[in-house]
Amino acid sequence: MTVKVVIIGGGSSYTPEIIEGLVARHDQFPISEIALVDIEQGRAKLQTIEQLAQRMVAKSGKPIKVTAHFDRRQALEGAHFVTSQIRVGGLKAREKDERIPLSHGLLGQETNGAGGIFKALRTIPVLLDIAEDMAAICPDAWLLNFTNPAGMVTEALMKHGKHKQVIGVCNIPFNMRTGVAEVLQCETNDVEIEFVGLNHFIFGRRVLIKGEDRTEEVLEKLKDPDNQYSPANIVSEGWSDLFLSAFKLLPNPYHSYYFKGASMLEKSIEDYNKNGTRAEVVQTVEESLFKKYDDVTLDHKPEELEQRGGAYYSDAACNIMTSIFNDSGDVQTVNTLNNGAISDLPDDAVIETNALIGKQGPRTLSIGKLPLGVKGIVQLMKNMEELVIEAAVTGDTHYLYQALLINPLVRDEALAETVMNELLEAHKDDLPQFYKNV
Template sequence: MSLKIAIIGGGSSYTPEILEGFIQRQATFPVTEIVLVDVKAGEEKVDTICQLGNRMIAEAGVNIQLTWTLDRRSALQGADFVSTQIRVGGLAARAHDERIPLKHGLIGQETNGAGGIMKAFRTIPVLMEIAEEMQELCPDAWMINFTNPAGIVTEALLNHSVHKKVIGVCNIPFNMRHSTAELLQAAPEDVLIRFIGLNHFIFGDKVYVKGEDRTADVFQKLLQKELDYNPANIMPLDWSETFIKAVRLLPNPYHQYYFQTPSVLEKDKQAYQENGTRAEVVQALEESLFALYKQESLRKKPEELEQRGGAFYSQVACQLMDSIYNHKEDIQTVNTWNHGAIPELPYDAVIEANCVITKQGPKPISIGEIPAPVRGMIQNMKAMEELVIKASISGEYEDAYNAFLVNPLVQDEKKAKLVLDELLEAHKDYLPQYNRM
């Protein structure tokens, strides 16, 4: 029996992660064919990844056919799962997303604030095309979307594309669970954090180990500065004792952009002056990674890959595919339709939540009311996400302006226009919906 995976954006430096995940799961998730897909500009990278991948497969002694192509339609034909990990415009576009807002005294970050909105504008139309092709060529396949901003992109696809078998994934809940497990000296599979909120804006309100409530222990450790689950792309900042005691929620690393904005902005400015944008740092890191990937003696994922901010995402993506394929009905944290799990949010909104994973897809576990200290912020973030999706599809300037204006990291009517105009000009080659005149 064949099991085909198509990886869109296969030339990404992350790809050895997901290949390793498939190799390790051959006993339960017997992949027989993997096709890496990329665009012409990524041809050399995807070829390098494919060669490394085939060395990894040979070293493991598993029977997987790994190839690459620039023909997306041929890769999608008959696929059972499609993993999407694209970056429209590459790291050069990311640099604009970071540099231009920072120039105007705003947070410059690839998935939050003005930069995150622009990434959605570039990304959603391309993934809508992929979804249409999937509905034609592999209608039963699940799209596992890792492309950021993952929650916004997933909602756009679920509510506006013809293909509905779409699930968004993120490594932040994975990092939080594993770091918490280490803190409590427990096995990660025994730890369950109840998450509430949206992608890159989730909170944990309860922590259980084998069903025992250990929330108080975790908050005590957090107060003692013993808990750190920041990915490599986000500099850690301490949370005050007052914040932890008052809010009584586990923040995720991205919350510092919203609750510690001035401090983050100063750190970002300093980092930019010393090392350039994070995109430029990643470009240098990727050069060294691909130099490693080309070494014929390398037959496994290098440890240096952990320096990338999305490290370990394959654990999330591969585990999800494995659970769908085997109808495991285990609990995982993914981005999917709300369907009443959070009553204060729209029924068809996408949330990041604990779900029971079945062959039919994720079933969100009811959360109940959003805690009062963060209720308004989560509702505001969801309203902003809806505006971003509308603007990504409509190509109307006023829609884009509204998305910028409502975003908590902008919320300045004059700066919103200045930054939007500069970013639209910088990204005009990747925004056909805004270049119709």
């Protein structure tokens, strides 16, 4: 059987991660073709990635063909799996998402706050177009969406897209598992975390090591500032004894934006004054990465890629594809429909949760009620996501304003309006749904 994987956003600096993952799993997941897709503006980067991917495959000796495309519909023909890692507007758009809120004293990042909302507004319509193409060209293929904000994008696809075989992917749960493994000095594969919540707003309710509950031990060790885990794009400041003791939940790195807002804002402003926005830092990292990628002797993923913040992406995405292909029925953490897993959220809400992964896709494991201490804020965040999705689909600024106002990182009537108007103007070219009647 031939298996084709299409990578939309193939010119991304992340792509060597997934190439490495696909090559490593070839014995269990025997793909025959990797089709890289990008837009014309990304031609140079796509060509660089295509050549690097070909060198990586050649080094492995695996019989995999690597192709590059600017015609998405053509690339989708015969696809079994499609991954999405796009950035509408590029890193320059992310720079605006971070700089404009920060100029008003608001935390802004590509997945949360006002910046995260506007990245969703730019991204959702494009993913809906991709879903429409897949429904017509490769209706049996699975779409694995890694594009942030992954939870919102996945829910928009499930509610409004023509293609329903969609799974949201994030590296944070895997990052948390590897972090726990480091804290407890054990193997990552021995770590199981019972996750509850939403993408980038997920908590660990229980930690099991080879089936043994070690939750209290992990929480106790996390009280030590030296025992922290965090991706490259978030600096962890640790958590207080009281926070960990009171909630008895394993936080994820993005919770710092919500529960340590004052210190994170201070740090963000300090970083901005010293280095510019995170987007500007990433542009420098990418420039360095692509210089390495252009080296015709390079035939592997460089270690510097982990500075980009996407470490473990290949493990998350490739494990899911391998499990679907082999109908494995193993447990993985994905973004998928709630379907009763969390009784405090609607069935059609997308949550980040543990699920059994097989040829029929994810089957969520029952969670029950949300922990009382975080029930209200998780429901608020889900309500905010629903409003963002409606704004993205309809171009209605009333939905957008409501989403900004109830977002915990905005929560100010005047600032919500000001930031909304400034970001709408800044991203005008990439938000046609808001200007269709102008």
